[in-house]
Amino acid sequence: MKVAFFVQGRDVTAKYVALATKRLEALEVDHAGTNVSAPGVTHVVASLFAREAPVGLDKDVQIVTLAWLQYVVSKQGHEPSELTAEMDWRRCKAMQRNGAPDGEGQVKSAGADFQAWVEMRLSGNTSTSADGRRIPSRYLQRCNAFVLRGKYLGLADFPPSEIPRHDAQPSKKRKRYDAHQGYACFKSGTIAVQPNLNEHLTNAFQPLVDYYEIFNDEEWRKVSFKRVIDLLRSLKFKVTSADQLRSYRGIGPKVFAMIDEALRTGYITRAKEVWKSDAAVSLRDLQRVHGIGATVARDLHKRGIRSVAELREHKELLNSVQLIGLEYLDDIEQRIPRAETGAIGKFVEDTARALWPSKALAVETCGSYRRGKSSSGDVDVILTTPDQAGCPPLADLIAELHARKFIAADLTQPKDQLPVNRQGQVARKQTYMGICKLPGYKVHRRLDVKFYPREQFPFALLYFTGNDHFNRSMRNFAKRKGWSMSDEGIFSAQRQRSERIAKASRPVDTHFRTEKDVFDWLGFPYKHPTERNCYDVTFA
DNA sequence: GAACAGATATG
DNA sequence: CATATC
DNA sequence: GTTC
Ligand SMILES: O=c1ccn([C@H]2C[C@H](O)[C@@H](COP(=O)(O)OP(=O)(O)OP(=O)(O)O)O2)c(=O)[nH]1
Ligand SMILES: [Mg+2]
Numbered sequence: 001m002k003v004a005f006f007v008q009g010r011d012v013t014a015k016y017v018a019l020a021t022k023r024l025e026a027l028e029v030d031h032a033g034t035n036v037s038a039p040g041v042t043h044v045v046a047s048l049f050a051r052e053a054p055v056g057l058d059k060d061v062q063i064v065t066l067a068w069l070q071y072v073v074s075k076q077g078h079e080p081s082e083l084t085a086e087m088d089w090r091r092c093k094a095m096q097r098n099g100a101p102d103g104e105g106q107v108k109s110a111g112a113d114f115q116a117w118v119e120m121r122l123s124g125n126t127s128t129s130a131d132g133r134r135i136p137s138r139y140l141q142r143c144n145a146f147v148l149r150g151k152y153l154g155l156a157d158f159p160p161s162e163i164p165r166h167d168a169q170p171s172k173k174r175k176r177y178d179a180h181q182g183y184a185c186f187k188s189g190t191i192a193v194q195p196n197l198n199e200h201l202t203n204a205f206q207p208l209v210d211y212y213e214i215f216n217d218e219e220w221r222k223v224s225f226k227r228v229i230d231l232l233r234s235l236k237f238k239v240t241s242a243d244q245l246r247s248y249r250g251i252g253p254k255v256f257a258m259i260d261e262a263l264r265t266g267y268i269t270r271a272k273e274v275w276k277s278d279a280a281v282s283l284r285d286l287q288r289v290h291g292i293g294a295t296v297a298r299d300l301h302k303r304g305i306r307s308v309a310e311l312r313e314h315k316e317l318l319n320s321v322q323l324i325g326l327e328y329l330d331d332i333e334q335r336i337p338r339a340e341t342g343a344i345g346k347f348v349e350d351t352a353r354a355l356w357p358s359k360a361l362a363v364e365t366c367g368s369y370r371r372g373k374s375s376s377g378d379v380d381v382i383l384t385t386p387d388q389a390g391c392p393p394l395a396d397l398i399a400e401l402h403a404r405k406f407i408a409a410d411l412t413q414p415k416d417q418l419p420v421n422r423q424g425q426v427a428r429k430q431t432y433m434g435i436c437k438l439p440g441y442k443v444h445r446r447l448d449v450k451f452y453p454r455e456q457f458p459f460a461l462l463y464f465t466g467n468d469h470f471n472r473s474m475r476n477f478a479k480r481k482g483w484s485m486s487d488e489g490i491f492s493a494q495r496q497r498s499e500r501i502a503k504a505s506r507p508v509d510t511h512f513r514t515e516k517d518v519f520d521w522l523g524f525p526y527k528h529p530t531e532r533n534c535y536d537v538t539f540a
Numbered sequence: 541g542a543a544c545a546g547a548t549a550t551g
Numbered sequence: 552c553a554t555a556t557c
Numbered sequence: 558g559t560t561c
Contacts, residue, residue: 136545136546137545137546137547137548138544138545138546138547139543139544139545139546141553141554142544212558216554216555219544220543220544220558220559221558222558223544223558223559224544224558224559225558227558227559228558249559249560250558250559250560251559252558252559252560253558253559254558254559255558255559290555290556291550291554291555291556292555293554293555293556294554294555295553295554295555296554296555319550319551320550320551321549321550321551321555367557378557380557411549411550411556412548412549412550413549413550427547427548429547429548431547431548431549431557433549433556433557448556448557450557463546463547463557464557466557468545468557471545471546472544472545472546473545474545475545475546476543476544476545478545479545479546484545484546485545485546486545486546486547487546487547487557488546488547
């Protein structure tokens with residue numbers, strides 16, 4: 001096996017490189033060491049092996065990062081203080097056997113996904129499956145965030161005990177839900193153009209969403225509060241008493257108490273308390289930059305950088321994506337008026353048609369624009385060719401948009417070859433992210449362009465139109481019926497992973513032409529894009 | 541107490 | 552691989 | 558944080 005390794009520029013040390021080299025030689029593997037930190041470094045590293053498809057991981061080329069090197073280092077006993085993923089897992093497994101030493105975070109039994117993940121970690125694998133079992137990608141990433149680096153093992157800097165929480169008793173009675181509270185993607189009604197009658201409540205909850213957004217291991221609390229806001233926004237009446245919401249899915253004891261408090265006092269104590277932390281304010285500020293998430297922000301904060309203003313004095317700590325995010329921060333943060341979003345989409349479309357006059361392209365501006373919103377955070381454009389022929393290189397279109405001085409900066413490196421996915425297959429979609437500005441306009445905007453083969457287009461369009469909750473809802477439904485749905489299509493799930501999940505009741509043998517075909521196949525009434533601004537991801 | 545969607549780009 | 556993002 |  002060949003192993004390419006590089007170390008991320010921010011933390012690279014010669015020591016780690018030397019150790020890795022020694023380690024690789026001991027294992028008698030071919031290796032090509034490189035130490036690059038520049039846009040497109042993944043491309044460069046993989047190219048060392050002259051692979052047909054230059055990007056992506058497969059069994060011949062493994063990209064090894066700082067985390068792996070630290071793991072090697074600690075295994076050799078050089079720096080026992082460095083916690084590694086496997087050491088965490090030893091602790092976790094021990095807790096599963098013996099119970100947690102200090103009574104926190106016991107693992108008593110593991111479900112299928114969780115167990116598979118544990119076994120994967122213990123087998124030394126950290127991303128691919130051990131025995132053919134595949135861990136759902138999202139679940140894998142959230143487990144990594146929550147268990148390996150989260151509060152679960154008491155490793156976090158922000159102990160939850162510092163912040164007062166609402167005490168509330170769960171009601172003993174099992175809730176019964178009306179039929180209208182089924183899957184979000186099943187529901188009808190338009191929220192896009194509907195006024196928010198409960199601003200007094202959504203405003204009170206928003207700080208909680210913002211707060212939990214700044215931690216990777218608080219995903220589910222954030223999602224739960226977000227669902228509450230979206231639910232409140234979708235109501236056709238103004239809430240005057242918490243009791244009106246008692247029976248709604250997603251309103252549990254804690255949220256119920258908060259709504260009650262907000263109606264009585266005008267605010268939620270907890271929403272105010274959490275933002276009294278200077279650290280939280282700093283983390284949130286740093287995460288305004290595209291490419292800076294929870295972990296990097298915390299890292300910067302540990303180095304004493306407390307704000308974007310201070311970050312501007314330490315650009316050497318940022319990678320190329322984050323540098324662009326910082327450079328265009330003030331522009332990107334501004335909402336895009338609907339008319340301009342349409343104009344940007346049209347500019348991309350016109351350029352594509354001029355570039356490929358023979359292709360009779362389908363071009364659609366998706367995202368919040370297609371859902372009818374009056375303003376957008378970015379512009380999402382999707383393209384396809386109507387015939388079965390392969391996609392022309394998206395890089396050519398991006399090059400043309402550069403030539404027309406429309407694109408100002410790249411957040412991804414346009415490539416002339418298709419990526420290889422996790423299963424080692426050549427992907428058929430191409431995706432680009434960058435910064436653009438219309439001629440004559442002042443403000444730069446975030447632009448996403450995607451190119452799909454025709455047979456994936458209905459699913460791609462569905463995905464790219466969203467919103468994200470809508471997608472998660474529909475995919476959750478498909479999953480529980482024994483399928484797996486993505487932006488590329490719907491397939492029978494690889495294996496049944498719990499009794500709650502059905503065996504696929506029928507094979508996927510339909511030809512999907514339009515979005516409506518997908519709704520029909522799933523048995524959902526078709527929903528116009530403007531009806532897809534929804535909140536719930538639960539099930540009936 | 542498990543699950544809460546599935547995928548890609550970067551370094 | 553870990554992280555950020557769609 | 559909520560659901561099952
Ligand atoms: O986690 C995510 C994020 C996005 N999407 C899909 C749905 C979304 O509508 C589309 C475009 O993403 P974007 O972030 O642009 O969201 P948006 O709905 O267009 O809202 P905004 O106005 O903020 O751009 O990609 C997902 O499926 N999952
Ligand atoms: Mg968008």
